[in-house]
Amino acid sequence: MRRSRGFSLAEVLVALAILAIVITTTIAMFAEKAKRMREASETILAYQALSNEAEYWRRESFAQIDNPDNQNFKSDLDILAPLTPYTTTVKVETTRADIRNITLTIRWAQREAHLGIARVDTGGSGLW
Amino acid sequence: MTRRRERGYTMMEIVVVLAVFGVFLFIVVTLTSEMRRNEKKWPVNFFAHPEVGGVLARMRRDIYDSTALPDNFETYNSGPVTLIVYTINDDGTAETVVWDFSKPGEVHRKAFKATLLASEWMARGVPLFLVGLQPMPSGQDAVRVRALDGSRLAIDEIIVPRPHE
Numbered sequence: 707m708r709r710s711r712g713f714s715l716a717e718v719l720v721a722l723a724i725l726a727i728v729i730t731t732t733i734a735m736f737a738e739k740a741k742r743m744r745e746a747s748e749t750i751l752a753y754q755a756l757s758n759e760a761e762y763w764r765r766e767s768f769a770q771i772d773n774p775d776n777q778n779f780k781s782d783l784d785i786l787a788p789l790t791p792y793t794t795t796v797k798v799e800t801t802r803a804d805i806r807n808i809t810l811t812i813r814w815a816q817r818e819a820h821l822g823i824a825r826v827d828t829g830g831s832g833l834w
Numbered sequence: 835m836t837r838r839r840e841r842g843y844t845m846m847e848i849v850v851v852l853a854v855f856g857v858f859l860f861i862v863v864t865l866t867s868e869m870r871r872n873e874k875k876w877p878v879n880f881f882a883h884p885e886v887g888g889v890l891a892r893m894r895r896d897i898y899d900s901t902a903l904p905d906n907f908e909t910y911n912s913g914p915v916t917l918i919v920y921t922i923n924d925d926g927t928a929e930t931v932v933w934d935f936s937k938p939g940e941v942h943r944k945a946f947k948a949t950l951l952a953s954e955w956m957a958r959g960v961p962l963f964l965v966g967l968q969p970m971p972s973g974q975d976a977v978r979v980r981a982l983d984g985s986r987l988a989i990d991e992i993i994v995p996r997p998h999e
Contacts, residue, residue: 719854740873757991758990
């Protein structure tokens with residue numbers, strides 16, 4: 707007789723609470739996955755831009771590397787559109803008279819990506 | 835007492851349960867749609883596609899080893915969907931490679947010895963590739979390869995030929 711009475715409001719609420727916890731956990735898992743995928747996409751886009759920029763800096767004349775007016779990104783940064791707003795910086799360090807360490811940085815949404823290259827004064831080819 | 839237990843739910847009970855679950859569903863749907871909208875902002879990661887990786891790897895090798903980037907060859911003319919590369923083969927001999935991106939979803943790599951077609955390789959299911967020459971500060975021409983996911987730029991790579999002596 708007792709079994710035919712149906713569920714009480716409390717029982718139904720408890721069941722719904724358990725279901726809500728399961729659904730929330732699942733959604734949170736997918737949200738975390740989406741966040742990590744987005745961060746991976748951001749990193750891939752940033753490093754494509756850094757890699758292209760490094761090609762320019764590898765071929766800049768050695769004399770121009772120290773010019774402060776020249777220390778900015780030169781390549782087309784269209785690929786960084788999804789990262790907007792972002793900032794770019796070029797840092798040049800002199801470790802020896804004929805060596806420059808160049809660090810290229812892109813910053814966006816409290817994240818940043820760096821790429822460093824070394825340039826040696828080879829006397830004029832302008833390649834390295 | 836027994837009769838009371840068989841009465842089922844009152845309207846108020848059903849309304850309360852549905853209201854609680856409705857609020858929960860509303861929150862879940864709002865969060866999910868926001869997440870999906872965010873995802874659409876990002877271009878597809880083509881680097882995860884083996885076919886795209888294969889195209890880029892072969893192109894890099896051709897361009898790194900190239901000694902010239904001719905404007906035309908036979909019936910082909912260099913342009914946004916055609917790249918002509920005069921490159922060095924595995925055996926040290928020269929060959930002319932034509933990269934043809936003109937057919938949507940396909941990439942064709944045709945290698946010619948003199949004017950004879952020596953080999954052809956193709957990839958299917960690839961995005962729209964665009965190629966062009968990119969002048970570098972050293973005066974050298976590089977090749978800029980781009981791939982679009984719809985209107986979004988997904989790949990943008992500058993490949994600079996290696997110096998040859």
